[in-house]
Amino acid sequence: MFRAVQKTALKHLILMHLGFICVHLGSDVKIREFFDFLHTYLQKYIAMYPNKGPLRCSLSPRKSTPNHRGEVPIILHLIRRNDSRIRVSTGYWIKLSNWDEQKEKAKPSAMGAMELNILLGRIIEKAQLLCLRANVEEIEITRSMVQEEVLGKDPGVQEGQMQPVEYIEFFIQKQRSTLSEVTLKNYTALSKHLQNYCMARNKKLRFELFTVEFAEDFLNYLIGKNLGNISANKYIKRLKTVLKRASLDGFLDNRDYEQFPSYPEHVDFVYLTSEELQKLQDLDLTNSPELEKARDTFVFQCGCGLRYGDIQALTWDDVKKDHFIITTQKTHQEIRIPINTITRPLLDKYKGFESPIPAYSNQTQNQYLKQLGAMAGLFDRHNKVRFYGKNRVQNRLHKWELLSTHTARRTFVILALERGMRPEVLMRITGHKKLSTLQQYISITDNVVEQEMKMAFG
Secondary structure (H helix, E strand, O other): OHHHHHHHHHHHHHHHHHHHHHHHHOOOOOHHHHHHHHHHHHHHHHHHOOOOOOOEEEEEEOOOOOOOOOOEEEEEEEEOOOOOEEEEEEEEEEOHHHEEOOOOEEOOOOOOHHHHHHHHHHHHHHHHHHHHHHHHHOOOOOHHHHHHHHOOOOOOOOOOOOOHHHHHHHHHHHOOOOOOHHHHHHHHHHHHHHHHHHHHHOOOOOHHHOOHHHHHHHHHHHHHOOOOHHHHHHHHHHHHHHHHHHHHOOOOOOOHHHHOOOOOOOOOOOOOOHHHHHHHHOOOOOOOHHHHHHHHHHHHHHHHOOOHHHHHHOOHHHEOOOEEEEEOOOOOOEEEEEOOOOHHHHHHHOOOOOOOOOOOOHHHHHHHHHHHHHHOOOOOEEEEEEEEOOEEEEEEEEHHHHOOHHHHHHHHHHHHHHOOOOHHHHHHHHOOOOHHHHHHHHHHHHHHHHHHHHHHHO
8 A cells, every 4th residue: 555655646746757758859859869968967856955855754663662562652743855764652552562664554363453554554544645735836844744634633733842831832823722721721720730849859850850760759749748639639639631632743653551550539529418408498597698698509400409600700691491501611511400499499599699509719619608507507527638649637527517519509509419310311411521530429329318218217
C-alpha cells in the first residue's frame, strides 16, 4: 500500500515536469536530447527548490527509554532532498521487538498489529498526498501542516515550542467553549501548584519531569499544603488529562501519567432525612425574609437535585407547564426535571419575581443554611473525617455546622433512592454519567434501612 501511494505521487510529479519540458523543447526533439535536457532540468529544479522537491516519508520507533509497558513512540519522518527532516510523533506506541524495520510496520505476530498497521498506513497515505500537493503548488511543508493534514492534531501546538506552563494555558484557552469557568480556574490552580512545587523542590518544570516518582512526590507536596486526599487526587486527575492531550500532541515520550498514584478517599455524605427536611420547611420565617429565601432555595434544591450554580442560572424561560429544562453549567448536559409536590409550591410562590427561585451567592447561602439548621434543631452529632495522606483526622460536629448548598443535592439523591426511584431514572435527572457514582449513595441508604430495622424490631 505504501509503495502504491509513492508510485502514484511520483507519476503525477513526472507528468508535471514532462509537461514543462515538452513546452520548452517542442515536438521535434530527439530522444537523446530529451533525456539530456530532462536530467539537467531536474538538477536545476532540485537546486532551486531544495525544500520543495519530492519528499521521502518513513516510520520508525524512537530509540528512547521505554515506558512502563516497554513501549516507545512511533515517529513519522519527512525527509527533504537536502536531508533536512521533519519529525512528528504519530501518537502510537510499540515495543521495539514488535517492529519490522525493513517494512516499517508492526510485525504480524504483535498484538493488535493489523489495526495498528492500518492506522499507520493511513498516516503514510496522507503524508504522501501532502508531499504531492507541496510539489505541485511549490510550497514548503511545515510541521504544523503535517500535524494538521496528516495527523489531525491541533496546528497551534508544535513540539519544542511549549513547556508545561504554556501548554496548560493553551489547553485552557482551547477548552473555554466546553468547560465551565470553575473547572478552568481549577486548571489554572494546577499550573500554580506545579510552579510552586518546582520552586520548593528546586526543579525545572519540563515535560520530562512527569514520571511516576514525580507524581508520588507531588501528591505529598499537596498534602503538605493542607489539601485533603480528595482535593489532591483531583489535581492529579486534572494533570493526567492535560498530559494525555500533550502526549497526543507529541510532547511526551512516555505515558507514565497512566500510572500516576492517588490516595484513598473518604467521602462524608451529610444529608437531611425526610423528618429533618420537614423541620426546615415548618420554620416560621415571616420576620426573616433573607432566611426565608435561603430556606426556600435549599428546599427547592432538595426537590429537584440541581447543583447550586444551575439554580442560580435558572430562568422563567426554562420553566414549562409540568417540568423545567436546563443545560447544566458543569457538564453542559440538557436535563429535563419534572415539577413535583416540593418544587411546584415554591415556583408558584415566586411567580412574578425576576427569577423562579431566589439565589444568593454560594458563600452567603452557606452562612444562612447554618443559621437555619440551628433554628431547626439539627443538633445530631456527625463525624467529619478527612484523610491527609495516611493520616486520619476526625472532628465531631453538629449537623447544622456542616450544612452547605451541596447538602441539598445529596438529600435529593438519598430521598429519591429511599422512596424507590430506580438509579437509571435518577441519573437522567441529576445528570450523573456513571452508575458507580450513585453506588456511594446506595450504600448509605442500605445503612438507613439497617438503622430503621433496629429501631422498629430491635
